[in-house]
Amino acid sequence: MGVKTIFTVCISFLIVYITVTADAVSESKYVMKINRTNSDNKNSANLNNNENGNENDSNKRSFLPPDLYQITMALEVLPKGLCKNDSRAVLEAVISREKWALKIFDSSPKFPVGMLYGSYYQLGNFDECISVQGKLPDYDRKIQGKYCLADVTLDNEKENRIARSHGYYHNRVSSSRNVFNSTLRWAICVPSSCNSQEIEAFLGELFSNAVSYPIFTIEAPEINCYYEKYIPLTTLEIVFGCFAGIFVVFVVLATIYHVLRVYRSTRSINYSISNQNKPNTYQEILLSFSLVQNIRNLLRVKSSDLNLNCICGIRFLSMFLIVSSHSLLFVIVGPVLNEDFQIEAVQKPQNAILLNHPLLVDTFLLISGFLMCRLLLLELEKRNGKVNVLALYIGRYLRLTPSYFVVIALYCTFLVRFDSGPLWNKVISTEQNRCMTSWWANILYINNYVNTDNICMFQSWYLSADTQLFVLAPLIIYPLWKWPRIGETLLALSTLIAAIIPFVITFVYDLDPTTLTFPAEMIDITTNPYFAFAYIKTHMRAIAYCIGLVAGYIVHKLQSSNTKLSNSLVRISWILATIFGLSAVFSITVFYLPEHEFSTLESAAYSSLHKIAWSVSIGWVIIACLTDNSGPVKKFLSWSLFAPLSRLTYSAYLINGLIELHAYGTVRSAVYMSVHNMASITIAHFLLTFTAAFILCILLESPLHNLERMILRGGPRQQQKQQQIVDNAKL
Incomplete structure (x- = not known):
């Protein structure tokens, strides 16, 4: 200025x-x-x-x-x-x-x-x-x-x-x-x-x-x-409040029932609906809502039959970095005392991982593609191709939507009443109005293409992109099983197209290479032109999912044929994966340097290549872990603590936006930005997010998931197996 x-x-x-x-x-x-x-x-x-x-x-x-x-x-x-x-x-x-x-x-x-x-x-x-x-x-x-x-x-x-x-x-x-x-x-x-x-x-x-x-x-x-004034409850608030109250009462009653009746009959609260002495249907429904039952399921540490434990570590670490980047973003666009700190910080390579937060989201897309391909190929082999794809889609919708819908309802009703502050009305009322307008696009998982100027929950675009790719994935995976040559060609072609699209669109429309963090453009990220035009679009994100499909197919072929990778190939792959990963992350710094005026061609090339490099790097880490070629990396990523934390990532994803909006809307004075202060804020927001995620998970997500599994268990055994694909391929 x-x-x-x-x-x-x-x-x-x-x-x-x-x-x-x-x-x-x-x-x-x-x-x-x-x-x-x-x-x-x-x-x-x-x-x-x-x-x-x-x-x-x-x-x-x-x-x-x-x-x-x-x-x-x-x-x-x-x-x-x-x-x-x-x-x-x-x-x-x-x-x-x-x-x-x-x-x-x-x-x-x-x-x-x-x-x-x-x-x-x-x-x-x-x-x-x-x-x-x-x-x-x-x-x-x-x-x-x-x-x-x-x-x-x-x-x-x-x-x-x-x-x-x-x-x-x-x-x-x-x-x-x-x-x-x-x-x-x-x-x-x-x-x-x-x-x-x-x-x-x-x-x-x-x-x-x-x-x-x-x-x-x-x-x-x-x-x-x-200013302070009385605002009467709306009909929607009364309905939602009654529903939430009844639901909480039911959870409390179910927990009391579990502790008293089951403990009296078994002398142990370690009583699960999976025990041999199973309760009847009504008791099972009640136990599905028990806090004891759901906390135990959440904290359960169980080795995966498919050796997928390392995925838990990648999921949790990625979510931690995403929450960190969100918290820092909301700080720098809000009241600060020293904006020069941000101008200098974005030019430092050590901050690149948080500046390149889109790559962290790509990690989840890659994991989703990997699990979808790996698990669906296994089911196709076991069922000789007789997989009910429609049941797969319905299962995913039922798995994701209830918790998602309740959080949207919270945005539409009581969120604006939670607190107050200098920026509260502008931030929260705007978010509430958007959710009242576009809630239907969210639960149809099309809000990254429809009503993007009124997107409800700024982070919700991911679920739409992931769901759209989930729907399309069987069109590639089935040919991989039925006609391998045709399927491989189709997969290669899809990956190539997904890699070219970001380059072409960035070049034609002269876009930024990725999301560049400038405070004036991030005050309301949903109105940022790059966010609405490129960041949230499935076709701009598909490359990570496609590489995930490739990784899943490679692991499937290697494990099916018991093929061992040579030591030289493993070493070369680790070297290349490390170079690709570090290059993808740290190269973003050059786009913030005042002496570097990048061209449209450079921007377009980076837009595509850094996504490919990062996805290949993470894809190799997954392949190496599942083929026992990762040494201490697998041991770290498979740490037992990551298992329960990774089960909270979906709830954390849903609730983190609320945590950030609350902190932004209630701030009373400008923040002095420093490494210590920013680290403190990041840790605080992470703890708040995962604490709220824990509550949401045991009160809502887990009970509804238990009911869903009960319904599918009453159907064909094929549907039960397919449910594993849905469970593993979620956020």
């Missing part, structure tokens, strides 16, 4: 917002004159009948200190009404040293702090403002504080030109769009009777008197404002 512009804005705010302290007001000779001159006129008529510049009001303004005089003059632009009258009442109360009135001024920032250091949020004191409840003795209205964040947007073209001259980023990036924050978010505390138009008019008048030329626009939409 330009130094001259910032200096001008600072001076403007200094003129506008300096507030006299209580002692200064009481001791001012001007106030003494006001009290002497107008002692007989301080009543409610003064507040409601001075619109035409009567003599007493004119005299009063002439004796006001400059700061209050500026505010008084700015009030003249307001239309007749409650806002104008209440604001004048506040001024009277300030003169009278009323504590509640002084709170209104005290909670608003007086002078911008740290703007030259990248602090663009001047938040004031949110809780002090909304706590205001005041009334003048001679005024018949109760005045309540209303907190608003006004967006003061500076001239983007001028600011980007100045930023480029400072060399923060290379010319290609900073010239193509606004990657720098050109909006100041300035808190103001006003009477609750003031609407957004009146606040904008008031601030506009103040700024126009202070600045000789226009350098900004001012917006204070109602969604940026908050």
